[in-house]
Amino acid sequence: MTTPLLEIKNLHVRLEDDPDVEILHGVNLTIMPGEVHSIMGPNGSGKSTLSQVLAGKEDYEITEGEILFNGEDIDEMGADERANAGIFLAFQYPVEIPGVSSMQFLKAAVNAKREFEGKEELDAGSLLKHFRAKAEQINVPFEMLKRNVNEGFSGGEKKRFEIFQMAVLDSVLGILDESDSGLDIDALRIVSEGVNSMRDGNRSFLLITHYQRLLDYIVPDHVHILIKGQIIKSGGKELATELEETGYAPYGVNEAVGAS
Amino acid sequence: MSTLETPRTIDDVIDTNASRPLPECQSWLNPLREAGRIAFGKIGWPGKKNESWRFTDLTELKAHNFVSAVDDESVSAEQAAQFAIPELDDVTLVFVNGLFRADLSDETTEGLGEGITCCTLRKAACEHRAMLEPYIGRLTRETDDPFTAMSNASVEDGVFVHVPKGQKGNKPLHVLSIATNGSGGGEPVAAHPRNVVIVEEDAEFTVIEHYVTLSDEAVYLNNAITEVFAAARAQVHHYLLEKESESAFNVSSLYAHLEEEADVRSHTVLLGGKLVRNNVLPTLAGKNAHCLINGLYVGHNQQHLDNAMRVHHAAPDCESRQFYKGILNGKSRGVFTGRIIVDQVAQLTDAVQSNRNMLLSDDARVNARPQLEIYADDVQCTHGCTTGAVDPESVFYFMSRGLPENVARAMLIYAFAAEGFDRMELVPVRRLLASEMISKLPKAQGLSIEV
Numbered sequence: 231m232t233t234p235l236l237e238i239k240n241l242h243v244r245l246e247d248d249p250d251v252e253i254l255h256g257v258n259l260t261i262m263p264g265e266v267h268s269i270m271g272p273n274g275s276g277k278s279t280l281s282q283v284l285a286g287k288e289d290y291e292i293t294e295g296e297i298l299f300n301g302e303d304i305d306e307m308g309a310d311e312r313a314n315a316g317i318f319l320a321f322q323y324p325v326e327i328p329g330v331s332s333m334q335f336l337k338a339a340v341n342a343k344r345e346f347e348g349k350e351e352l353d354a355g356s357l358l359k360h361f362r363a364k365a366e367q368i369n370v371p372f373e374m375l376k377r378n379v380n381e382g383f384s385g386g387e388k389k390r391f392e393i394f395q396m397a398v399l400d401s402v403l404g405i406l407d408e409s410d411s412g413l414d415i416d417a418l419r420i421v422s423e424g425v426n427s428m429r430d431g432n433r434s435f436l437l438i439t440h441y442q443r444l445l446d447y448i449v450p451d452h453v454h455i456l457i458k459g460q461i462i463k464s465g466g467k468e469l470a471t472e473l474e475e476t477g478y479a480p481y482g483v484n485e486a487v488g489a490s
Numbered sequence: 491m492s493t494l495e496t497p498r499t500i501d502d503v504i505d506t507n508a509s510r511p512l513p514e515c516q517s518w519l520n521p522l523r524e525a526g527r528i529a530f531g532k533i534g535w536p537g538k539k540n541e542s543w544r545f546t547d548l549t550e551l552k553a554h555n556f557v558s559a560v561d562d563e564s565v566s567a568e569q570a571a572q573f574a575i576p577e578l579d580d581v582t583l584v585f586v587n588g589l590f591r592a593d594l595s596d597e598t599t600e601g602l603g604e605g606i607t608c609c610t611l612r613k614a615a616c617e618h619r620a621m622l623e624p625y626i627g628r629l630t631r632e633t634d635d636p637f638t639a640m641s642n643a644s645v646e647d648g649v650f651v652h653v654p655k656g657q658k659g660n661k662p663l664h665v666l667s668i669a670t671n672g673s674g675g676g677e678p679v680a681a682h683p684r685n686v687v688i689v690e691e692d693a694e695f696t697v698i699e700h701y702v703t704l705s706d707e708a709v710y711l712n713n714a715i716t717e718v719f720a721a722a723r724a725q726v727h728h729y730l731l732e733k734e735s736e737s738a739f740n741v742s743s744l745y746a747h748l749e750e751e752a753d754v755r756s757h758t759v760l761l762g763g764k765l766v767r768n769n770v771l772p773t774l775a776g777k778n779a780h781c782l783i784n785g786l787y788v789g790h791n792q793q794h795l796d797n798a799m800r801v802h803h804a805a806p807d808c809e810s811r812q813f814y815k816g817i818l819n820g821k822s823r824g825v826f827t828g829r830i831i832v833d834q835v836a837q838l839t840d841a842v843q844s845n846r847n848m849l850l851s852d853d854a855r856v857n858a859r860p861q862l863e864i865y866a867d868d869v870q871c872t873h874g875c876t877t878g879a880v881d882p883e884s885v886f887y888f889m890s891r892g893l894p895e896n897v898a899r900a901m902l903i904y905a906f907a908a909e910g911f912d913r914m915e916l917v918p919v920r921r922l923l924a925s926e927m928i929s930k931l932p933k934a935q936g937l938s939i940e941v
Contacts, residue, residue, distance in 0.1 A: 308894075310890075312890075319890050327884060329904070329909055330901055
């Protein structure tokens with residue numbers, strides 16, 4: 231039997247600084263290699279928390295349950311070790327870092343992963359070649375790498391650069407935290423094409439989104455509805471279409487039309 | 491190596507007119523020394539109530555019985571060479587404990603450019619009096635600063651530069667001051683180097699003041715003054731790279747006088763020293779002059795790094811830009827005082843001041859204060875100050891790409907400083923500073939950064 235790429239079992243999470251606030255109340259989710267899952271939910275449902283917990287952000291505490299990645303519990307792994315093991319979080323709001331060029335940043339990241347894997351550092355020439363190939367695949371202008379990390383990037387450029395980073399790092403699980411937010415149709419299409427170009431039967435994605443729109447471009451195998459820290463319904467891609475028509479109202483959530 | 495004189499302490503110099511006597515051909519400097527003694531007598535050592543020294547305690551400095559260096563220390567060419575700026579083609583003049591060392595310096599200063607006069611102040615006083623006399627002390631004689639008064643009272647040696655009209659300097663001048671441990675016959679040594687840099691109309695020149703030590707335990711005082719005169723349309727680049735012993739005291743003052751359309755760019759990086767006071771005091775005296783004041787102070791342990799800016803807009807249509815950043819770790823303390831004075835005649839002044847600080851530990855502290863004195867009515871003056879820690883969101887971002895936490899932090903701290911390096915024209919200096927910075931950052935050793 232194939233080992234799931236990601237297995238979340240009965241996950242309970244609370245804020246480290248404010249232990250009275252529990253955000254996730256027993257989430258279960260299994261992602262097999264090559265699958266694309268989407269978690270949809272209204273604001274405040276715990277979507278972003280789930281993505282940050284998976285990536286290893288330290289503001290949260292797991293009080294119950296476990297997260298298995300390739301069958302291994304990752305609770306003790308830092309964010310850097312998870313990244314090097316193949317988990318990639320595409321940020322909803324990628325951070326601008328003036329003073330560090332994108333090139334320098336990615337070189338450091340690639341070589342950190344190689345060190346983690348016990349491999350030799352890549353020389354400058356091989357790195358450049360690798361970057362060029364991925365830039366072409368994800369449709370990112372190579373010039374972007376000369377700019378400082380995310381500094382002055384448009385919303386679309388930032389999201390595209392996130393996907394590019396995932397390709398460069400060759401991660402096996404991409405968690406896209408509202409990668410569609412703030413994008414126009416063209417930018418959304420480019421980001422989606424980048425993601426689709428990486429679907430190869432082994433690599434998996436978890437798309438976290440409020441709206442169904444993104445799923446027109448990246449078609450999921452499974453859709454889950456997360457409300458108030460629990461997955462209350464799972465289904466195929468038709469569930470997203472259904473949700474688009476009914477909104478979250480049938481699930482007891484009142485949202486003003488057009489809220490984001 | 492010759493033994494010069496019996497040691498003379500700061501108190502001797504100030505109280506009893508006992509500076510080392512100047513040789514006959516330099517004796518015309520005696521009135522400046524006398525003015526210094528009188529001024530110090532009036533000012534005295536500043537106490538806590540002196541606003542300009544409110545955050546900097548001189549008790550420990552005053553407790554030392556600093557003397558003038560009496561012996562030439564044996565410093566080898568190899569020892570001096572380790573302080574060369576890699577890949578920089580410059581002309582280097584070396585001073586050891588304040589005493590000029592021809593044996594360690596470049597033989598000739600001709601590489602600086604045709605028609606440029608460059609020699610020790612001592613030699614200039616004897617051989618180029620007509621060039622030097624109208625300038626030396628012009629910006630320092632009237633002073634309310636005790637260290638400036640002390641420098642006037644002790645004026646003796648340093649570097650003299652005269653750049654004739656239209657001459658663009660070919661190579662930068664590297665003034666390397668090396669401190670050793672114990673040339674004062676058991677007492678700590680004080681040096682009062684005085685540099686005078688005159689850049690005539692349409693000329694350009696770059697000077698790097700570089701303070702280093704051969705002993706990290708050495709206790710001494712460098713009280714350095716550089717007077718820069720930038721004539722109309724002249725461009726002057728001044729670098730102060732301070733990496734004294736962490737038991738030493740350094741007071742560095744850059745006085746600059748800018749005439750019409752002159753452009754002076756001051757870059758300061760404070761890395762060493764137990765107590766450092768960095769004064770940058772430009773006067774924009776001609777229309778359309780421009781002054782850049784760029785600085786970085788990086789403290790750890792118990793270091794105290796005090797930066798006092800006084801930008802004087804004395805003519806209309808001038809622009810000044812102050813960008814200072816501090817990175818403070820351990821129990822170190824940074825001070826930034828940014829004073830901008832805009833005279834009534836200085837209409838359409840455009841002055842910007844920014845001071846940003848990054849605190850890396852709970853015990854590090856910074857005191858920052860802008861001081862604006864504006865007497866003109868049509869001016870634009872902005873100032874801003876921030877103090878914070880390394881942004882946790884940025885650390886998480888870097889870690890989520892696989893970088894270990896210490897590397898992520900080091901890169902972010904470096905990035906914070908890098909903006910200041912980017913303003914420096916001399917790339918080899920940037921590179922040197924980058925590597926010095928990295929070697930001082932906790933756990934950042936091995937971080938490779940391209941500058």
